[in-house]
Amino acid sequence: MSLERGIPNFWEWLLGNPVESRLFEPESWGFLWGALAICFLLALIVPFFSFVIASFQYGPSEAFYYVARAMFSAVTDDLPGFSLRRTLAISRLAIQEAIRNRVLIGFAVFVVVLLFAGLFLDVQNNNPARVYLSFVLNATTYLVLIMALFLSTFSIPNDIKNRTIYTVVTKPIRAGEIVLGRTLGFVAVGTVMLLAMGLISYFFVKRGLSHDHQIVAADLVEETLPGTTTQARRGTTTLDAHHRHTVDIGADGKARTSTVNGHWHDVELTGEPGSERVVVGPSRGHLIARAPHYGKLMVLDSDGNPGPGINVGNEWNYRGYIEGGPPGGRSKAAAIWTFENVTPEKYPNGLPLELTIRIFRTYKGDIEKGVLGEIVIRNPDPAANVKRSGPILFEAKEFVSDFHRIPTELTSETGTGSGGKLDLYRDLVHEGKVEVEIRCVESSQYFGMAQADVYLRPADSSFELNFAKAYLSIWLQMVLVSSFGVTLSTFLGGAMAMLATLSTAVLGFFGQNVRDVATGAVEGGGPIESAVRILTQQNVMTDLEINSVVLQIMQGADAVLMRLLQAATYILPDYTRFDTVKFVADGYSIFPDLVAQQVTMAVVYCTVVTIFGYFCLKTREIAA
């Protein structure tokens, strides 16, 4: 699983990294400072614009009075007058209205989609769990968000259109209670839907992945396991769900099949010799939630200097590549991870190392075979007697997570050490720190790696908990959409509010792309210039063939538009931060830090948006 934003740390995200923060680069600020700055600006700009607009109608002095009174009464009257009972009355109404508006149709659609999905999902895929999980989670996300979008944006406009709001706002209800109540009501509806969808999805995935194999006892073949003298009986399962496993059953009659498509089965040989039966258990290991222990990566180039690694082509520069070379050869290229907090208590059986390495082959070789690499455990202490263990050879396989347990007893580097044996914790771990070096040992082949590609894998956490965390992310997105929807509908008509809410979500989902366009990182200029390019069919790379004065004006206008666009992407919530589908689908536990970030973002945005909605509804002339 790739982690483009690095491994999150909640406090660093919230407060910013004091070393890397720059005053004039908002991206480097912590979320808290950014949020405070935006709130402060909004608190200045919004009343000012309200004042300007009101001035046209009432003149400046009256306008000032109106704006001041609206803000003043918020604190003196509406805040102390807040009533939970009234708020919940509105929520109840919203729920009843949602049920009446056949919200259950959304749920029915989901069930139908799942019913048909079973037919179309690609079970031949070598990671069916990922296919199933990403499908159900994405389907749930989109359906719930669309539902939240429709429910939240049409309710207040419909209330105004049907004038039912007349009988509501002429009661002592505060505008804030209406906005909050509506939001809470739709969130409640969404929560129930989401819970139901989650339960159904869970059983759908479980059922979709479960399958049985059979082994006929008579077909088992006696053989000696390679490299040992152990006798075992080898068997192959039947072809079910487009794959088969092999199994070596030892003397005790119990065994585990080979891992195929991300899972295995427990196998047991029962019965008397002659009338034996092989019992193959249910599939296991499909649904996991690894809780990785990440390290810090340093890449050395072939001269031994730290750097980003080689870029092997015009591609995503998330991964750096290192050049291969024979052991002891000229190339010093290596990738070194430093892990902290490595203790014998935590890893009594050695280091559970999991690698996912990309391979760039400059020659094909035997394509069925992986490229050889070596793992060396190094001592981070420069003054240590023993600097490094002997190399552990491995075959790097592409696109699969490859598990290696580094034993506590290691062979020493040739020519050093006592008796050629090293103890991991005594000789190589220094103050809880240890380094893992990975090299490619085949010349002219390359290994591609990023920090998150190699990690220690202690005991996995519960899949069910992880699944629930993914639903929490979806829930938070739904809360955000409902909140934006209700607020935008306090001053826009239903259809317009829906479009506007959709725009916030789209800008949020594709914020980075929009930012790239806005900062000019993407070729082709701003909105006006690109429109001209499309209409005149001009390539984005060429200089625009147009009158230079016109071009100047156009680019000037574009610059303003792009600035606004860029500002918008900073103000709107970044929905990509809420995307946890890949974690669950790839079998990684969602980091607690990420969950904390999501909750914080959702709380801050919803609060600000609801307050904004309160002022909009309060100052709106309902019957106009």
Add this chain to the structure above:
Amino acid sequence: MATNLAEPAAKKAGVTAADVVIETRSLTKVYRDFWGRQKVRALNALDLEVRKGEIFGLLGPNGSGKSTTIKLLLGLLFPTGGNALVFGKDATEVSKNERIGYLPEESYLYKFLNAEETLDFYGRLFNMSAATRRARANELIEMVGLNWARRRQLREYSKGMTRRIGLAQALINDPDLILLDEPTSGLDPIGTREMKDLILKLRDQGKTILLSSHLLPDVQDVCDRIAILHQGELKELGRVSELLTVQDVTQIKAKGLTKECEDELRAVIAKHGGEVVDVDHPTLSLEELFLNIVRDSEARPGRRAGQK
């Protein structure tokens, strides 16, 4: 000016500030289009005063500014100029709503709720406790005679029934001031009678009622004072009994006279006296007054109440 009529009367009756429930001072409402251009002047410099315990009628043809006035008093609209005060507070303040009941033109209620749920919902908006809400809802459903339909969704209600439940929700908080926009519209004669009796009963309980209507007999029957609006202007303001009295005409009622006798009587009355059964000032029907004012207003557009 309208106040010329209203104020001396107020002084005579010894009206104190506490007795004034509604006060508007040159209240003006201009509807504008999207570009801020003036579209309609719905209400022009309205000065009104409604006192505690009276039934005040706003009378006028469609589009005369009655509903606009009520919406301004409720804060549903914001005035373009002037002030609207309710219980001495600005009409846009939410806290005034604690003591107000409002029955809109058509009962804009949530059709998917039944009568009980409707009253419960509005009760919650007044922050009433569950027990109070239940007691109050039962009382009001009984009062408006919807006991038999209390569990039916409002979408199944007839217009008259919707009106009744609308009235019930307006009274849920036992308000001191009740604003009724066209209270009898859509009601059959019996329903109308009941509504009028109820309005009078509420007045007797000491509540202040402001109602708007274009159904003249209703206004004539229940209102203590009326204001006649036309094209956003206040045309007439005063006590119903005073407004409908024609001062310079004498009416003679007699019986048992033949045609010849009648002719003779005219001559005789001119000379002698004869048996006069009844001599009185005749009253116009409100309808006549109303039509006179509208006709007059159309002939002389600028005239305001009190100007001759």
